[in-house]
Amino acid sequence: MYSFMGGGLFCAWVGTILLVVATATDHWMQYRLSGSFAHQGLWRYCLGSKCYLQTESIAYWNATRAFMILSALCATSGIIMGILAFAQQPTFTRLSRPFSAGIMFFASTLFVLLALAIYTGVTVSFLGRRFGDWRFSWSYILGWVALLMTFFAGIFYMCAYRMHECRRLSTPR
Numbered sequence: 001m002y003s004f005m006g007g008g009l010f011c012a013w014v015g016t017i018l019l020v021v022a023t024a025t026d027h028w029m030q031y032r033l034s035g036s037f038a039h040q041g042l043w044r045y046c047l048g049s050k051c052y053l054q055t056e057s058i059a060y061w062n063a064t065r066a067f068m069i070l071s072a073l074c075a076t077s078g079i080i081m082g083i084l085a086f087a088q089q090p091t092f093t094r095l096s097r098p099f100s101a102g103i104m105f106f107a108s109t110l111f112v113l114l115a116l117a118i119y120t121g122v123t124v125s126f127l128g129r130r131f132g133d134w135r136f137s138w139s140y141i142l143g144w145v146a147l148l149m150t151f152f153a154g155i156f157y158m159c160a161y162r163m164h165e166c167r168r169l170s171t172p173r
Helices: 002-024 059-084 097-130 138-170
Strands: 029-033 036-040 044-047 050-053 134-136
Touching: 002 059, 002 097, 002 138, 029 097, 059 097, 059 138, 097 138
Parallel strands: none
Antiparallel strands: 029 036, 029 134, 036 044, 044 050
């Protein structure tokens, strides 16, 4: 049980760090604009070496930002629950800490999937046609890696929960 929780905690830390870095950095998309290279993130866009805040309130950016922030919050609360799962004494008999941590990581996975799906869909259908020479960049890729890490953290914690339940049910009372 503890090996699953340790693996889950490792995946959770890596996934949460990647979520925060992907959300905060400005390299979701790179393109050429008027002969010079430019890149944009969720909060700023940069032309050459000058960066500007994205002041337009465009729905897909707002949705992507919100889902990425919700994902990071769920992953952070999952880490807290995952750390508390190592404690021996149960505070709630009906609420299992490994199960709660797993649910938080699956919620984080769902939120980051929604954020990346919205961003991908709009970028490919609208911005991809607007800018001829463009590509997704490393911040966007970190988001997908974070999705995998939070998903595996959820899997590890659910395995730890199942192991704990099997042991609990097999011991005589």
